[in-house]
Amino acid sequence: MSPGSERGPRPVRVPAPAGAALVDRGARLPAFVHGPPDALPRLQRLSVAVVGLGSIGGRLADGLARLGVGRLLLVDPGRIKAESLLTHDVRAGDVGRGKAELAGERAAALHPQGEVLAFDGPAQALRDADLQRCDLVVLATDNLATEVHVGARALRLGVPLLQASVDGGSLLAQLRSWPNADQGQGPCPACAFGPAEREALDAGTRFACAGALDGPFGGAPAAARAAAPTRSTAALCALAADLAGLAVLRRALGLGEDGGACLDEYAGYLHRATRTPLRRRPDCPVDHAAPRRARLLRPLGEHSPAELLAAVGLPVAGADGLSFGLRVDGYVLLAPEACRCDGQVAPARFAPGEATDLRCPRCDAPRTGGLHARLACAPGRLLAQQLDRPLATLGVTDARLVLVEAADERVLLETR
Numbered sequence: 001m002s003p004g005s006e007r008g009p010r011p012v013r014v015p016a017p018a019g020a021a022l023v024d025r026g027a028r029l030p031a032f033v034h035g036p037p038d039a040l041p042r043l044q045r046l047s048v049a050v051v052g053l054g055s056i057g058g059r060l061a062d063g064l065a066r067l068g069v070g071r072l073l074l075v076d077p078g079r080i081k082a083e084s085l086l087t088h089d090v091r092a093g094d095v096g097r098g099k100a101e102l103a104g105e106r107a108a109a110l111h112p113q114g115e116v117l118a119f120d121g122p123a124q125a126l127r128d129a130d131l132q133r134c135d136l137v138v139l140a141t142d143n144l145a146t147e148v149h150v151g152a153r154a155l156r157l158g159v160p161l162l163q164a165s166v167d168g169g170s171l172l173a174q175l176r177s178w179p180n181a182d183q184g185q186g187p188c189p190a191c192a193f194g195p196a197e198r199e200a201l202d203a204g205t206r207f208a209c210a211g212a213l214d215g216p217f218g219g220a221p222a223a224a225r226a227a228a229p230t231r232s233t234a235a236l237c238a239l240a241a242d243l244a245g246l247a248v249l250r251r252a253l254g255l256g257e258d259g260g261a262c263l264d265e266y267a268g269y270l271h272r273a274t275r276t277p278l279r280r281r282p283d284c285p286v287d288h289a290a291p292r293r294a295r296l297l298r299p300l301g302e303h304s305p306a307e308l309l310a311a312v313g314l315p316v317a318g319a320d321g322l323s324f325g326l327r328v329d330g331y332v333l334l335a336p337e338a339c340r341c342d343g344q345v346a347p348a349r350f351a352p353g354e355a356t357d358l359r360c361p362r363c364d365a366p367r368t369g370g371l372h373a374r375l376a377c378a379p380g381r382l383l384a385q386q387l388d389r390p391l392a393t394l395g396v397t398d399a400r401l402v403l404v405e406a407a408d409e410r411v412l413l414e415t416r
Contacts, residue, residue, distance in 0.1 A: 014116040016108045017105070021112075025040060026068075029043075043068045043070065043253075046252050047071035048136050049075060049136070050103075051138065051146065052076055052141025052146070053099040053103040055084075055237035055241075056164050056237050056244070057138070058089055058099065059237065060164065060241040060245055061106070062106055063241060065108075065111040065116070066110055067249065071117075072107055073119065073130065074119065075121070075123050076099040076119075076120070077121050077122050078098075079096060080094045080097050080098075080102065088234075100119055100120045101120060104117070123146050127329050127399075128153065129414075131154065132159065132414070135159075136252075138161075138163070139151075139161065139189070140164050140241070147189045148189060151190060151286065152188060155188050156287075158180050158181065158290065160178065161177075162176065162177055163189065164244035166236045168233060171268025174263060174266075176192075177259065177263075186261050188288065190284050191280050191284045192278060260277070261277065263276045263277075263278055289410070292411045293411070294312055299415055300400060301391045301392030301396050302390050302391075303390065305324075305383050305386070305389075306387040306388055308404055309404065312409075314404060314406040314407055314409060315406065322383070323380060324405060324407075325404075325405040326403070327405070331396055331399060332375055333348055333350055333375040333377075347385065348386070353374075377405065401415075
């Protein structure tokens with residue numbers, strides 16, 4: 001789908017290649033000590049997202065496919081470079097190809113019975129529903145902004161998060177775990193940032209291995225500055241990927257102890273493994289407050305704004321008028337503006353957040369408002385004349401989640 005289309009880019013299902021071998025997924029799966037008798041069905045039902053498909057994430061995607069994980073969402077906006085041959089599990093002919101596309105093709109070939117989705121874009125462009133469908137999200141990127149963003153979303157959605165990383169110079173392989181099962185009370189990736197990471201994040205640094213953010217998602221921040229590429233060895237990156245793969249297996253099958261939020265490290269110089277608890281930082285800049293959650297029985301588009309508020313017991317109006325807001329997953333609200341067809345004001349309307357070709361619903365003329373007219377949170381005052389209209393008639397066609405904010409409360413409503 002082209003960047004200028006009405007819907008905008010979405011994760012794409014990668015088909016299995018013709019002639020892919022259909023092997024018995026349990027042919028090499030052992031009987032785990034104190035493990036469940038239904039290990040293979042559990043793995044086949046598991047859904048995992050891997051964000052970052054370089055020297056660690058690319059190998060991890062292969063390993064999860066070999067393990068028989070039923071659904072993989074593979075996310076990376078980057079391209080294979082010549083230097084990638086030194087640490088990535090790629091071939092010379094792969095140089096220039098998209099990392100998500102390449103990893104998706106390999107995973108689909110290794111596990112043709114599974115579902116493989118590839119997203120050639122930054123994690124920031126994913127919808128909440130894309131991540132909420134996952135049982136686990138694994139970060140394998142050293143892009144600080146992506147770490148903070150994915151960490152905050154996983155915390156808010158209650159999705160367990162892992163991060164696999166390396167420090168090449170000290171031969172450290174690291175695995176961080178955040179269960180996110182305590183209603184936002186636990187730590188997040190940003191809680192562990194020191195002064196150097198915060199300075200780099202504030203400066204808008206993009207790390208070389210993170211890939212370019214050009215194309216349909218816009219360029220890098222104006223304050224972005226170059227950073228040295230990650231330096232490591234293929235063996236250390238493979239170790240970090242395997243540690244993450246084992247962590248996925250342990251969590252899916254309930255094997256061994258649950259260490260909670262923790263950092264597991266293997267120190268190559270000492271040939272020693274250690275575990276350190278991760279703590280929440282009181283002054284963390286990330287909002288840790290998790291919304292209350294409820295389920296809708298009908299598709300989201302069939303509900304009006306007034307019905308959404310009634311469904312969670314929140315008032316439409318407060319002391320200062322229509323004091324509520326709606327954050328529809330994957331959509332923005334286009335503020336009312338004068339339409340060139342007849343000079344009248346076009347009503348507020350929802351549109352996909354990635355869409356660029358925005359038009360008047362009456363005459364199909366291009367909307368003239370700039371980015372300032374695209375609101376992530378739709379305020380009640382702009383929906384005052386349309387409170388009883390179903391969201392589908394206001395432009396919401398395929399969203400599954402909406403965050404309702406009113407009366408100092410936040411409620412995440414989801415539908416099947």
